[in-house]
Amino acid sequence: MNENKNITIGDVAKALGVSKTTVSRAISGKGRIGDATRQRVLDYIEVNNYRPNPMAKGLADQRKYNICWAIPGDSNVYALPFFQKCMAGVCEVTMATDYDILISLVYEDNISHLERIVENKKVDGVILGRTLVDDIAVRYLKSRNIPFVTVGSSKEENVIQIDNDHENACKELTERLIERGYKKLVLIGGSLNHMVNVTRQKGFELGLKTAGIEPDESMLFLGNETTEDVEEAADKAIKAGAECIVCMDDSICRDVILKLRRDGICIPEDIGIASFYDSDLLAGNQPQVTALKYDPQKLGNMACNILLKLINGESIPDKNLMGYEVLIKESTG
Amino acid sequence: MNENKNITIGDVAKALGVSKTTVSRAISGKGRIGDATRQRVLDYIEVNNYRPNPMAKGLADQRKYNICWAIPGDSNVYALPFFQKCMAGVCEVTMATDYDILISLVYEDNISHLERIVENKKVDGVILGRTLVDDIAVRYLKSRNIPFVTVGSSKEENVIQIDNDHENACKELTERLIERGYKKLVLIGGSLNHMVNVTRQKGFELGLKTAGIEPDESMLFLGNETTEDVEEAADKAIKAGAECIVCMDDSICRDVILKLRRDGICIPEDIGIASFYDSDLLAGNQPQVTALKYDPQKLGNMACNILLKLINGESIPDKNLMGYEVLIKESTG
DNA sequence: TTGAAAGCGCTAACAC
DNA sequence: GTGTTAGCGCTTTCAA
Numbered sequence: 161m162n163e164n165k166n167i168t169i170g171d172v173a174k175a176l177g178v179s180k181t182t183v184s185r186a187i188s189g190k191g192r193i194g195d196a197t198r199q200r201v202l203d204y205i206e207v208n209n210y211r212p213n214p215m216a217k218g219l220a221d222q223r224k225y226n227i228c229w230a231i232p233g234d235s236n237v238y239a240l241p242f243f244q245k246c247m248a249g250v251c252e253v254t255m256a257t258d259y260d261i262l263i264s265l266v267y268e269d270n271i272s273h274l275e276r277i278v279e280n281k282k283v284d285g286v287i288l289g290r291t292l293v294d295d296i297a298v299r300y301l302k303s304r305n306i307p308f309v310t311v312g313s314s315k316e317e318n319v320i321q322i323d324n325d326h327e328n329a330c331k332e333l334t335e336r337l338i339e340r341g342y343k344k345l346v347l348i349g350g351s352l353n354h355m356v357n358v359t360r361q362k363g364f365e366l367g368l369k370t371a372g373i374e375p376d377e378s379m380l381f382l383g384n385e386t387t388e389d390v391e392e393a394a395d396k397a398i399k400a401g402a403e404c405i406v407c408m409d410d411s412i413c414r415d416v417i418l419k420l421r422r423d424g425i426c427i428p429e430d431i432g433i434a435s436f437y438d439s440d441l442l443a444g445n446q447p448q449v450t451a452l453k454y455d456p457q458k459l460g461n462m463a464c465n466i467l468l469k470l471i472n473g474e475s476i477p478d479k480n481l482m483g484y485e486v487l488i489k490e491s492t493g
Numbered sequence: 494m495n496e497n498k499n500i501t502i503g504d505v506a507k508a509l510g511v512s513k514t515t516v517s518r519a520i521s522g523k524g525r526i527g528d529a530t531r532q533r534v535l536d537y538i539e540v541n542n543y544r545p546n547p548m549a550k551g552l553a554d555q556r557k558y559n560i561c562w563a564i565p566g567d568s569n570v571y572a573l574p575f576f577q578k579c580m581a582g583v584c585e586v587t588m589a590t591d592y593d594i595l596i597s598l599v600y601e602d603n604i605s606h607l608e609r610i611v612e613n614k615k616v617d618g619v620i621l622g623r624t625l626v627d628d629i630a631v632r633y634l635k636s637r638n639i640p641f642v643t644v645g646s647s648k649e650e651n652v653i654q655i656d657n658d659h660e661n662a663c664k665e666l667t668e669r670l671i672e673r674g675y676k677k678l679v680l681i682g683g684s685l686n687h688m689v690n691v692t693r694q695k696g697f698e699l700g701l702k703t704a705g706i707e708p709d710e711s712m713l714f715l716g717n718e719t720t721e722d723v724e725e726a727a728d729k730a731i732k733a734g735a736e737c738i739v740c741m742d743d744s745i746c747r748d749v750i751l752k753l754r755r756d757g758i759c760i761p762e763d764i765g766i767a768s769f770y771d772s773d774l775l776a777g778n779q780p781q782v783t784a785l786k787y788d789p790q791k792l793g794n795m796a797c798n799i800l801l802k803l804i805n806g807e808s809i810p811d812k813n814l815m816g817y818e819v820l821i822k823e824s825t826g
Numbered sequence: 827t828t829g830a831a832a833g834c835g836c837t838a839a840c841a842c
Numbered sequence: 843g844t845g846t847t848a849g850c851g852c853t854t855t856c857a858a
Contacts, residue, residue: 166835168834169835170835170836178845179844180836180837180845181837181844181845182843182844183836184837185837185843190838191843191844192843193844194843211612211613211614212836213834213835213836214557214615215552215836216836216837216850217835218548218836218850219834219836219852220835220837220838220849220850221850222850224548226559229596233581238577239578239773241572244571244577245568248566248568248571251598251606255606255609258613260595260615261595262593262595263584263595263596265584276588280545281499281546414777418778422779444747446755457568501851501852502851502853503852511828512828512830513830514829515827517854518828523854524828524854526828527827527828530827545852546850546851546852548850548851549834549852550853551834552833552834552850552851552852553833553834553853554853554854
């Protein structure tokens with residue numbers, strides 16, 4: 161149609177013999193306007209494919225119509241399917257609105273990119289894709305007084321959090337494992353600066369307690385960052401007589417499984433394996449792995465919906481937990 | 494510092510007793526301005542942490558200072574590490590500029606989200622994260638006359654493409670496999686609507702020809718979409734007497750390896766395995782897999798740099814190929 | 827070398 | 843119910 165000519169609200173107004181205000185009102189639905197006029201405007205816009213200039217709109221109403229999706233910049237982390245699925249969930253929601261998603265990579269000790277985006281006022285709000293125990297991003301966002309939500313729990317006050325119910329999920333899975341006859345459970349986990357890991361550990365310990373087992377150090381192999389760390393932990397766990405290794409996440413679980421296979425240890429004959437997080441990483445495995453299943457996409461939906469509400473001034477409870485599923489599979493006997 | 498007060502160019506001008514024009518010139522570097530004045534302005538800005546409002550700037554200079562990173566929306570695809578790494582590469586480049594990245598999910602037969610972003614003029618250019626043989630996104634972008642580049646090759650004319658040199662890479666790996674003594678090579682591949690797969694097939698066939706082998710249908714198992722397809726293909730390949738299975742990408746390779754393991758077929762004793770693409774999916778594997786290694790992050794760097802140049806009116810050659818590495822590992826004898 | 831003023835395209839009081 | 847007008851914060855002629 162209109163090759164390069166950028167048709168503006170003024171053009172529409174002129175063509176219809178009305179004022180720009182009227183056109184603006186027809187579009188936004190705000191203010192009084194006659195039904196007939198509104199329809200006339202809407203029709204014209206539709207036919208001539210008029211699109212308001214977001215810059216002008218943003219300048220005038222002080223909105224950016226962008227939100228920021230901030231994810232870890234560490235390459236071994238951001239590539240996790242979880243973040244992709246979650247982002248797709250966010251995307252699904254924004255697609256139905258005028259909002260778009262701006263990416264930011266944040267690091268545990270460096271959030272300069274996020275800062276730039278916020279300082280430059282490019283977004284109306286931000287979604288933090290993961291939370292840390294000591295989280296400079298959360299603190300920064302709070303200090304800037306910009307609407308934001310976190311995917312994951314936070315220890316900070318007054319932070320709107322959307323999270324899976326890891327605590328209860330892990331508790332339940334732990335209990336179920338014990339019910340299945342495992343006496344000596346062992347937890348292999350990652351960085352304790354990740355809130356999710358802390359929460360999972362708590363769930364694990366609660367599960368043990370419910371079953372009358374007092375958690376102690378000999379069952380916990382935490383803070384493992386690298387594959388080597390994990391393999392070493394697995395070694396120790398086995399030597400300590402573990403009957404079932406519970407892995408805090410899918411990537412740890414993958415590492416443990418590969419390690420056991422190399423060592424000729426059979427699952428589930430020699431030892432049971434369970435994971436506190438299911439994912440594609442574990443998908444092709446056999447035996448299939450007992451694990452907790454969440455829906456990252458739904459989490460993304462929810463986070464985005466809540467952020468949008470927040471931006472629009474609605475008030476939201478701090479804690480928003482989502483459900484889970486316990487999948488008992490072949491890897492645990 | 495300044496809590497909520499949005500300091501504007503006017504404030505800076507007033508505080509310094511100069512005009513807005515002068516401040517603008519000091520920042521942009523455009524137009525004549527005295528060194529002393531410029532420095533005075535710059536210092537003030539630095540100290541008071543003034544940030545130009547991107548909306549206003551965009552409105553005035555008709556730029557958006559955003560580029561769009563468009564990736565496949567199919568969940569089994571966009572979660573591939575390749576896209577994440579590539580995006581990180583794009584991000585690295587934008588971080589050093591005023592540009593930010595807007596996400597769009599596109600589908601083979603539906604690019605409405607991309608269309609909205611472009612129609613709404615939210616970006617100055619777009620990077621297409623993958624290319625198809627019949628690519629509606631490419632055609633759309635061309636028709637809209639907006640600067641764009643593709644990561645991956647395209648059959649369309651006048652498209653700026655940034656790609657790994659898949660053809661030569663696959664050709665070379667194929668030759669190397671033959672040199673190692675494999676007589677009967679077989680290629681298992683995915684959708685032939687993906688340009689990358691078409692290119693890889695071509696490289697494979699060129700490699701065979703160089704070695705004096707005429708490629709024929711019995712060596713090609715292409716168009717496999719699902720894990721089941723791949724497993725069936727692997728079955729047929731083995732029954733057809735394949736000595737070495739060449740997989741078009743990492744996920745196919747993973748599927749093949751799992752399948753062989755289930756069937757009790759040993760690598761490399763019973764059969765060789767090679768992959769035209771290396772990734773984390775294959776990382777933990779043993780035996781380690783002979784594969785082609787690329788650098789997706791560098792690809793992202795390059796794509797973004799080129800797009801930025803394009804936006805600034807520079808002219809760029811259509812074809813931009815990047816290097817590769819052939820990794821011969823245990824999986825091929 | 828610097829400044830005044832006119833937009834960029836849209837929204838929102840405030841009239842009528 | 844509709845129009846007038848004054849900005850939103852920046853860039854850019856055009857004068858000085």
